[in-house]
Structures are given as structure tokens and as C-alpha cells.
Amino acid sequence: MPRSPNETDAFVGARLAQRRQSLGLTQMALARRLGISAQQIQKYEAGSNRISASRLHRIAVALGDHPGAYFPEARPAQARPAGSGFDALGAARFLTATPEGRAIADSFPLIPEPGVRQAVARIVEALATPSTSMEPGESPSV
The missing domain is CATH 1.10.260.40 (lambda repressor-like DNA-binding domains)
Structure with missing residues (x-):
């Protein structure tokens, strides 16, 4: 079967x-x-x-x-704590x-400069991390 x-x-x-x-x-x-x-x-x-x-x-x-x-x-089991979510x-x-996600996934590896890829990754991480000091409707500063 x-x-x-x-x-x-x-x-x-x-x-x-x-x-x-x-x-x-x-x-x-x-x-x-x-x-x-x-x-x-x-x-x-x-x-x-x-x-x-x-x-x-x-x-x-x-x-x-x-x-x-x-x-x-492949990552060793100890690389990620159990229950890390x-x-x-x-x-x-x-x-x-989503179309936006696919565009990011398709385009990101095509960025030739490692420093630019790192900067883009930091921007995305900053936008994805909720800030307790942001007011509703306020844009994150990066």
C-alpha cells in the first residue's frame, strides 16, 4: 500500500x-x-x-x-529548541x-550582492516584528 x-x-x-x-x-x-x-x-x-x-x-x-x-x-535537532513554534x-x-510572497521568494535569490540580500532580510524582519511603541496606523521606521 x-x-x-x-x-x-x-x-x-x-x-x-x-x-x-x-x-x-x-x-x-x-x-x-x-x-x-x-x-x-x-x-x-x-x-x-x-x-x-x-x-x-x-x-x-x-x-x-x-x-x-x-x-x-537539514538541521541538527539541538539547533531549534523543542516547542519553539x-x-x-x-x-x-x-x-x-500569495502573489506578493511568490514575488519575494522568486526574486530574492536573484539579488546578486550578499549585502543587499542581508539588508532586504533585515527590512522584512523589521516589518514583521511587532513594535510595542508603534501607534495604530503608524509605519515602521527601518
Whole structure:
């Protein structure tokens, strides 16, 4: 009996969608490159179908990537305290769930200067961190 998809499958699917969109490819165009249906690509991206290792390799090659680019970063268990509330998969899903989030996710890796990427990350973090001294309607100063 086949196992059902899990959080890693959903993460891989979200990364697949992000990469495909960043290259300006439709699901149909990628499906044609791989010789499969666009519906299958849709299922992979939604995380509802698992991607075999050989298929992931073919997808990565078709998108000019390596298969490891589609997996979450492996971190030692002690790197994140238990119960910290951080959910990388949830964050990735949330980020790619909106057009603005997809634009950020697609564009951020294309910023060539590391210092600029760091500055953008600090701006986003500052905007996302609620300040107790802000008045309603006030814009955060960065």
C-alpha cells in the first residue's frame, strides 16, 4: 500500500512550483519537457502526490537544478529548541500562498550582492516584528 504524502513531500512540491514559476514556465510546459501530464505536475506542486527519486532527478535537470535544492535544510535537532513554534514548512507554504510572497521568494535569490540580500532580510524582519511603541496606523521606521 503506497504511503501518503507528508510535510517533506509538500515542501518539495512548493519548491518545485517556486522554481518553475521563477523560470517563467507553465505546468504544461514543464510537463511536456518531462513527458507527463500537467495534472501530475499540479499534484506534485500541491504536495498531494509523492515524487520518486528518479522523477525528482529528471525534474531538477529539466529546471537546471540539482535534486537537493528541493529539500528543506537539514538541521541538527539541538539547533531549534523543542516547542519553539517555528515551522519551516508552514512558513514556506505561507510565503508562496500569495502573489506578493511568490514575488519575494522568486526574486530574492536573484539579488546578486550578499549585502543587499542581508539588508532586504533585515527590512522584512523589521516589518514583521511587532513594535510595542508603534501607534495604530503608524509605519515602521527601518
